[in-house]
Amino acid sequence: MLEASLVYHRGDVVGTIASLDSHAPADNYSDCFVRDFVPSGLVFLLDGRSDVVRNFLSLVLKLRDQQEEVEGHRAVAKVMPASFRVLCNEEGEEEIHTDFGDRAIGRVAPVDSMMWWLILLVAYERISGDTDFTRSRECQRGIRMILNICLQDRFEIFPTLLVPDGSFMVDRRMGVYGHPLEIQSLFFGALKAALAMLDDADPDNQGVREQSAKRLEQLVDYVRHYYWLDDDRLNRIHRFRTEIFGYDSENALNIHPESIPDWVSDWLPLDAGYLVGNLGPGRMDFRFFALGNLLAVLFGLADESQSKRLMHLYDQRWDDLMGMMPVKLCFPAMQGEEWRLKTGSDPKNIPWSYHNGGNWPALLWAFTAAALHAGRGDLALRAREVATERLAANGWPEYYDGRNGRLIGRRANYNQTWSATALILTHKFIEDPSTLDVLSLKGSDKA
Ligand code: GLC
Numbered sequence: 001m002l003e004a005s006l007v008y009h010r011g012d013v014v015g016t017i018a019s020l021d022s023h024a025p026a027d028n029y030s031d032c033f034v035r036d037f038v039p040s041g042l043v044f045l046l047d048g049r050s051d052v053v054r055n056f057l058s059l060v061l062k063l064r065d066q067q068e069e070v071e072g073h074r075a076v077a078k079v080m081p082a083s084f085r086v087l088c089n090e091e092g093e094e095e096i097h098t099d100f101g102d103r104a105i106g107r108v109a110p111v112d113s114m115m116w117w118l119i120l121l122v123a124y125e126r127i128s129g130d131t132d133f134t135r136s137r138e139c140q141r142g143i144r145m146i147l148n149i150c151l152q153d154r155f156e157i158f159p160t161l162l163v164p165d166g167s168f169m170v171d172r173r174m175g176v177y178g179h180p181l182e183i184q185s186l187f188f189g190a191l192k193a194a195l196a197m198l199d200d201a202d203p204d205n206q207g208v209r210e211q212s213a214k215r216l217e218q219l220v221d222y223v224r225h226y227y228w229l230d231d232d233r234l235n236r237i238h239r240f241r242t243e244i245f246g247y248d249s250e251n252a253l254n255i256h257p258e259s260i261p262d263w264v265s266d267w268l269p270l271d272a273g274y275l276v277g278n279l280g281p282g283r284m285d286f287r288f289f290a291l292g293n294l295l296a297v298l299f300g301l302a303d304e305s306q307s308k309r310l311m312h313l314y315d316q317r318w319d320d321l322m323g324m325m326p327v328k329l330c331f332p333a334m335q336g337e338e339w340r341l342k343t344g345s346d347p348k349n350i351p352w353s354y355h356n357g358g359n360w361p362a363l364l365w366a367f368t369a370a371a372l373h374a375g376r377g378d379l380a381l382r383a384r385e386v387a388t389e390r391l392a393a394n395g396w397p398e399y400y401d402g403r404n405g406r407l408i409g410r411r412a413n414y415n416q417t418w419s420a421t422a423l424i425l426t427h428k429f430i431e432d433p434s435t436l437d438v439l440s441l442k443g444s445d446k447a
Pocket of ligand 1: 018029033035036168169170171
């Protein structure tokens with residue numbers, strides 16, 4: 001499947017298409033998505049095909065400069081595309097068509113692409129040792145531009161990154177605007193990656209290095225403290241005093257205890273914990289989002305004890321968070337009025353489907369990596385066992401429906417590339433845990 005999904009440009013492989021299903025419900029599934037390519041890219045790196053990853057990284061870097069300016073916006077640093085495809089024009093020449101959110105369903109901004117790009121760049125350097133590319137002027141400039149756009153001053157004071165709805169893997173309205181965890185974990189990963197990649201000797205990098213290092217420190221403290229939820233923290237929030245002005249309030253964000261949903265205290269085991277889905281003024285989104293949590297473990301945004309307790313949550317709440325097909329994207333699903341208001345009555349995101357509580361095999365690799373990282377190889381094995389036969393027998397669906405992930409997603413594609421690459425990576429990580437090193441965000445030893 002991976003071979004069949006290859007995208008060529010001028011004779012070279014530059015990516016993989018999202019789905020090989022000719023009946024896919026949306027046209028953009030035949031694009032190469034930056035986020036979907038990440039597990040493909042890791043497989044290529046581990047299989048000794050680094051050149052493919054280099055082609056991809058270099059093309060995406062160039063594509064960014066093609067982004068058109070939106071009328072009325074001042075020229076600003078640019079994001080990387082959500083996806084691209086190679087087409088032949090009437091003269092028989094290849095053309096690349098990109099989506100920077102300007103064509104996307106719902107016109108969502110792809111904030112995560114540039115962060116995934118940086119994380120994959122470190123992986124590429126680690127495996128290939130090709131510093132000629134990673135330390136080239138274009139790459140170094142590319143890294144600085146990503147940092148400029150992320151570190152810009154905004155209208156707020158949090159160290160976390162403020163983004164619009166649907167700007168990452170959840171690329172539709174799901175009440176995930178603001179400071180969603182997945183973006184914060186990726187932001188953390190991207191800052192670490194940038195610090196590993198920026199050439200010390202280049203004076204142009206000085207200022208941005210210092211700023212990144214400071215932001216990283218603040219981000220870690222903030223997320224570990226304010227996003228973390230366990231029994232102790234839940235009790236504190238339950239008894240929070242509100243309406244307190246000044247510097248020293250424990251309830252700095254003025255979270256109203258009344259906003260804690262009933263399911264939380266029934267569901268959260270006494271000795272487990274997780275990072276909540278989103279946080280802002282007067283707002284704590286208690287939903288559990290898998291990818292943000294798993295990446296936090298993998299990149300070290302969650303500390304050791306938090307990582308262990310998160311994996312313990314998976315152990316204790318296996319049916320809810322993994323079920324009959326790993327991994328549940330978000331728990332619990334929104335229902336009724338909440339679904340109507342927060343998704344805009346989205347029929348694709350009905351309760352226990354798609355982003356709203358569906359199960360996504362594409363998340364398997366992140367689960368396996370996080371479990372191994374936190375010393376829970378047993379959970380990685382269990383997930384692999386649940387997924388392997390069923391995924392192949394079902395034809396590699398994009399997602400599953402139902403509280404326990406029993407049903408093939410109603411509008412899911414078959415032959416979804418990242419459902420397959422996630423399983424390949426899972427095998428590789430389990431069979432040889434030293435391969436996990438590819439995701440370590442330190443610079444290459446060869447550099
Ligand atoms: C859907 C997913 C998105 C993914 C894309 C291509 O839009 O929400 O995360 O990148 O499909 O597979």
